[in-house]
Amino acid sequence: MEDQSCSSVEIDDFDSYDHNSPWALDIGGTLIKLVYFSREDGCLENSFGNSVRLEEVGLETSSKNYPILDGKLHFKKFQTSKINECLDFIESKLLQGSCCRHQEVSGKKKLIIKATGGGAYKYADLFKEKFGVTFDKEDEMNSLVSGANFLLKAVPCEAFTYMEGRKDFVQINSSDLFPYLLVNIGSGISMIKVVGDGKFERVSGTSLGGGTLLGLGMLLTKCQSFDDLLEMSHKGDNRNIDMLVSDIYGSDYSKIGLSARTIASSFGKVIFDNKELKDYKKEDIARSLLRMISNNLAQIAYLIAMWHGKLKRIIFGGSFTRSHEYIMETISDGVEYWSKGETKAMFLRHEGFLGALGAFKSYEKHGLGSLMGHHLSEQSPVASPRPQLEQKSNGPLLVESTDAESVGCCILGSDTMKRT
Ligand SMILES: Nc1ncnc2c1ncn2[C@@H]1O[C@H](COP(=O)(O)OP(=O)(O)OP(=O)(O)O)[C@@H](O)[C@H]1O
């Protein structure tokens, strides 16, 4: 039963709300992702906590007579099973008057939050009853693609490859971005062929995803959380659980390209061990599970990329990778192995927020203006890692590049917001 313990928030003066405080939610099967904008007056903070005047970074506050709303874009996650924590957070922001935007619908002002993911449907009534907030629903796949395109085109140091312990940033030229395969690893996995802005097809999917890793992990290792499971996997050795080619051949099987270390059968060693679950180290199980799911999805992703026009770029999103080195390494190795070195897996720094960002971006349709940013990451001599440029990007960047939970950004006003 849903917890109704929070008192509902009374909103009696809509005009006191800043109509430029857009919020967007992506409510998935496992996690809720929230992206929201908060205004700051006249200056932005760069990644290093220094204040920067907009003029200093090449943006004039009165540019073209359109307002520029400067502030921060915040990224937050909650567990879907603990949706009340998300509700409490939103309630606290509502009470501060800093959440949502209002929109006039048939003469009445309504509080609106953009929402995507399955929960946009499942929890719409809960939000309505609790706060009087209406979900303006955005399609999940559309939001994922819009968020990914936005990050790939606009944010420096967003996409990177991860091989042999090395992270190399890749700035992709916008004119050479498409087509690519977006593999969104959430609870389940969606594979989307993206051929342009708003042009895509969900070409495949698999139920063996992040939820499978966490679900099996909780059953087999009694871990309490995803972080626990990742932590355990660091210390484990999958060779105590997995059957390797060397376990079967005594050596490699080089004639068909299998090294001695290749996993011939995930969890395959268990069948001969005559042991019980408690006899295995949970760290080894965690490692084995992580390799099994990551290898499998890398292989499927590669096959789908080939099947749908030999797509050279495979970009992995979703909260599963969490910039976790071993996961990225395993996925990269899988793609490298199956493509015989022709294709590289790419990852995104804001990987978990594609859907929420896409939903957030959709405010543009309603005349809110464009999410913009600037070269703030270039402000400091110790700035973020330099991108390995496929081609140098130019033009305005949209969001300050940083791993932090919030990033400096601004919204460039549109015609409907034009100053008089
Ligand atoms: N803090 C966390 N708690 C639980 N799972 C996590 C966490 N961090 C990362 N994960 C992993 O990420 C997965 C969820 O990813 P994501 O948020 O992209 O999916 P979702 O939107 O909840 O699912 P779906 O899109 O299938 O509805 C989990 O299944 C788990 O493997």
Ligand SMILES: CC(C)(CO)[C@@H](O)C(=O)NCCC(=O)O
């Ligand atoms: C159902 C969704 C789209 C919800 O995000 C996702 O969990 C998914 O793509 N699952 C895989 C379903 C399948 O294609 O078999």
